[in-house]
Amino acid sequence: MPYEKEFAAAKKAATLAARLCKKVQKALLQSDVHSKSDKSPVTVADYGSQALVSFILERELPSEPFSLVAEEDSGDLRKESGQDTLKRITELVNDTLASEGSNSFSTLTTDDVLAAIDGGKSEGGSVGRHWVLDPIDGTKGFVRGDQYAIALALLDEGKVVLGVLACPNLPLASIGSNQQLSSSNEVGCLFFAKVGDGTYMQALGGSTQTRVHVCDIDNPEEASFFESFEAAHSSHDLSSxxxxxxxxxxxPVRIDSQAKYGALSRGDGAIYLRFPHKGYREKIWDHAAGSIVVTEAGGIAMDAAGNPLDFSKGKFLDVVSGIIVTNQKLKASLLRAVKEALNEKVSSL
Ligand SMILES: Nc1ncnc2c1ncn2[C@@H]1O[C@H](COP(=O)(O)O)[C@@H](OP(=O)(O)O)[C@H]1O
Ligand SMILES: [Mg+2]
Ligand SMILES: [Mg+2]
Ligand SMILES: [Mg+2]
Structure with a gap:
């Protein structure tokens, strides 16, 4: 089976990174640092997650050339002022690796951690294979104690061939606006998809996997939609x-991160609308994993003009106006509504 080893490594890496992030978020919420808007604990989790994923992918796939396009870089950690943070990250990474319980565990030094973070410097592109990582997507949600995701995907010749989304705070039960009462309030979901094989979800703590599908709503009156919690990331006026x-x-159901793609892939809602403000350029790590999780569940992710998302152009994902995600049945009517709303916006300027 193609990409089988890569898929297993990706799931392992994202699951461990989620463990690290949960630990940091818990400490962050228990202390009062977040209310003083001290961003350093966030940085620790972002870097720690990236170091861990980079290290595990290389360790698990030793015979493959390694290329990773990831959000963070080690610049600040190499400065004098970054030394304490670097030590803290190294401890976190080592503690998390130790909790994995494998005998082959060797302690990483601060230099190993810097090297692992810088493993994410690749530019991606249309040739060969590249991993794409957002070590914490939805940093703002992470700080608030809300939703965030560890998002990891593999590109092969410019196409996303597998994706894993770890969403530590996402309930296992539906979060849709017309959710039914559920007996479970357990949180922590792992979504994973491989090209041609469908999308599956399991509890992050481990459970049997279930195949998920987007909803089959065709009447927009019954549809609900997701968008960013942060109005600065996506225009709430336009989506309304x-x-x-x-x-x-x-x-609207407003949540942070690619947890929106995960929730949509299991039918919690029918539409995801993302309209960044003028001048913002989308990055591939904010959409690569989420898009395959939705498409393998039967959905469609495209730009506002209906073009497929093109992950082959390097770090940036250039789109016309915005990104919309939905099921096949709502596609045509959604594209029409988007076009009308965008035209009205232009004529009112
Ligand atoms: N002005 C802006 N417009 C659109 N997206 C932005 C933005 N500033 C940051 N982002 C991106 O929005 C992502 C979060 O999306 P969401 O709003 O769906 O939670 C951020 O990911 P990070 O949190 O990984 O930095 C960041 O890449
Ligand atoms: Mg992100
Ligand atoms: Mg991020
Ligand atoms: Mg960021």
């Missing part, structure tokens, strides 16, 4: 105008 044109009745 699109929803109104489409006839969506439910209020």
């Amino acid at each position: 105008s699109i929803a109104e044109k489409l006839g969506v009745k439910a209020p």
